[in-house]
Amino acid sequence: MRTHQLVLHWIEGQLSEGKLAVGGRLPAERTLAEQLKVSRTSVREAIRILEAMGVARAGVGSGPEAGTVVISDPTAALGSALRLHVATQHLPVSDIVETRVLLESWAAARAKADAPELEQAAALLDEMDAVGRAHKTADDFLALDVRFHLALADAAGNAVVSAMMGSLRESIQGYAARLTGHLPDWDATAARLGAEHREILAAIRNGDGERAAKLVAAHIEGYYREAGVGRTAEA
Template sequence: MRTHQLVQSWLEEQLAAGRLAVGDRLPGERMVAEQLGISRASAREGIRVLEAMGIVRAGVGSGPGAGTVITANPGAALGAALRLHMATSHLPIEDIVQTRLLLETWAAAHARPAAPAMENAAALLEAMESSAPDEKEFLRLDALFHVALADAAGNVLIGAMMSSLRESIEGYTLRLTRTLPDWAATSARLRAEHRDIHNAIRNDDGALAAEMVANHIEGFYKEAGFSGS
């Protein structure tokens, strides 16, 4: 078993036994090394891997923020893995579209009208509608809007998966805008659809919101010339 796997297994045991919890600080490298029977350098390496995975956050200095804190951010690890697969073209666009449809229609159907994330979604709508952003900025706001809707459903894992997909969505949609016949017309339609989806959720009509989200996602990709298999 590799060093980071030893440290991860140890941390899992500590969390399961209730000896550590999210927000707690890890023991020092020396103590971790002693408990696992490994060198301090190996313990340090293992903790750094956990930090890259979003499981812990390392602080600096000697004040209240010092030490390594358990954060449990699953989106960080998922996002890193997805970005690597994107770089090697291991995520076909069809797979992203299908995954978005599965996650986002469920999220829209279960989104809570009064969830704090809906306020964030509203602010993102305003940014898209009032500042006339360019394609790249518009699609960044667009992806964040869809993540906010997923967060409004209250499922932590769904939210983390959507958050991790965000950069992949931005990248593909930005490339697809080059094939659109009229970006101004498309962006105006997308803004109107965003608003309709947001209103449907605010009106507690999850079924309508889910239908709108499906049409919204599929409509963009079809307009860009992607029809799937």
């Protein structure tokens, strides 16, 4: 085991045993190096890895913000990893879209009709309508679209599914935006997506999870099919 891995292993053990928790601080770099009998360089490397994984935030200087604090941001880490693997073309975008359909359909079927996140989702739909009336860019619409779908995921109350969905959407958000150039009429597509959003939200609020799941699947697949994902010419 490389020395920075020793540090990571120790920190994982501290978290598992409850000796470290979110909001807690790691020992000072020098203290940790002496305790584990590794170099301070190894400690710094381990902390950089933890930051990339969304498990720690390193502060500098002195005062309340100094030191390395334990955080929990799995979406950032998973999203970064997926984006890189999509860029290598090892993970086909069509497979990621299919996975997104599975997760979002599950979430829509189980979203709670009285979940407070649905109020946020409704407000985002109004913002999307305003974007359309102002003839703003597709990027503005898609940014709100991401937040709408994540709000629906959060309404299902499963933190792991929410994190995974956030990561999947983050990994293909840029790709989805680029696909708008393949659409014959973005304004028409945006209007259709907005109407579909409202149907999905209405089904969830009416307690019809089965209908909501089917609508979400058709909504996602329809956009990518219209934009050319899956066609031989786009493969």
